Amino acid sequence: MEIIICRNAQRVGEVAAAKAARIAAAVGPGIVLGVATGSSPVQAFAELAKLVAAGELDLSEASAFALDEYVGIPEGHPQSYHEVIRQTVTEPMGLDPARVHVPNGFADDLAAACQAYEDAITAAGGVDLQFLGVGSNGHIGFNEPTSSLASRTRIKTLARRSREDNARFFDSLDEVPRHCLTQGIGTIMDARNVILVATGEGKAHAVAQVIEGPVTALYPGSVLQLHPHVTVIIDEAAAGELALVDYYKETYATLPDWQRLEV
Numbered sequence: 219m220e221i222i223i224c225r226n227a228q229r230v231g232e233v234a235a236a237k238a239a240r241i242a243a244a245v246g247p248g249i250v251l252g253v254a255t256g257s258s259p260v261q262a263f264a265e266l267a268k269l270v271a272a273g274e275l276d277l278s279e280a281s282a283f284a285l286d287e288y289v290g291i292p293e294g295h296p297q298s299y300h301e302v303i304r305q306t307v308t309e310p311m312g313l314d315p316a317r318v319h320v321p322n323g324f325a326d327d328l329a330a331a332c333q334a335y336e337d338a339i340t341a342a343g344g345v346d347l348q349f350l351g352v353g354s355n356g357h358i359g360f361n362e363p364t365s366s367l368a369s370r371t372r373i374k375t376l377a378r379r380s381r382e383d384n385a386r387f388f389d390s391l392d393e394v395p396r397h398c399l400t401q402g403i404g405t406i407m408d409a410r411n412v413i414l415v416a417t418g419e420g421k422a423h424a425v426a427q428v429i430e431g432p433v434t435a436l437y438p439g440s441v442l443q444l445h446p447h448v449t450v451i452i453d454e455a456a457a458g459e460l461a462l463v464d465y466y467k468e469t470y471a472t473l474p475d476w477q478r479l480e481v
């Protein structure tokens with residue numbers, strides 16, 4: 219894993235966007251993005267939108283696949299991930315809405331919707347660059363602790379902690395759905411590049427488990443240790459429980475200039 223520790227959350231977004239733009243330039247205009255919702259990637263997405271607006275990045279031929287969607291919330295609902303992705307990705311980054319995909323959590327046949335989602339990712343040629351956040355319990359996507367590390371897109375029950383964490387987007391905890399459709403861990407691991415962003419001390423324990431803990435379904439993000447192209451971009455607060463923080467900083471600071479971004 220490449221570990222980049224930035225001085226603050228703003229810088230995390232800027233560095234994540236710069237890293238993503240480099241990958242996008244290498245892959246080409248038809249890049250397939252994997253996109254997360256939640257707070258973590260918002261700054262990075264806003265920075266990417268600035269690059270698009272400045273004419274430095276063209277995503278008009280790109281495709282995108284969201285990680286997950288709540289079950290039972292219709293598409294236009296303000297907290298549906300369809301809507302969140304439209305507002306944070308599709309419109310600001312100038313993607314063609316026809317090429318932006320979110321699992322259909324309102325389908326009559328949820329299992330068929332999950333298979334259709336897997337098929338659509340395959341038909342698009344797989345994900346070139348997956349953005350991830352991490353839950354305070356170590357989840358990636360909504361693959362909660364003890365999810366199969368080989369899982370594919372499927373229905374999951376949200377952990378109570380995840381519902382509590384996401385209650386800030388709803389009027390009350392009771393309104394937070396109990397189920398979701400999520401890309402599986404196996405699906406996420408098929409992405410060719412992964413950028414995971416995390417900020418704030420609430421993520422420090424999960425980040426330490428993901429980077430330095432054993433590979434275990436108890437902290438699903440730890441499986442990323444088995445992925446060949448993962449960059450973890452975090453602020454000082456989220457780095458607070460890492461044992462080897464000095465090592466990561468020194469390693470990054472001594473990279474050749476052309477490889478390094480200002481952190």
Ligand code: F6R
Nearest residue numbers: 254255256257258351352353359
């Ligand atoms: C979002 C997702 C989740 C979040 C995670 C962190 O699509 O799949 O794994 O990335 O819950 O959420 P935030 O960024 O809101 O702390």
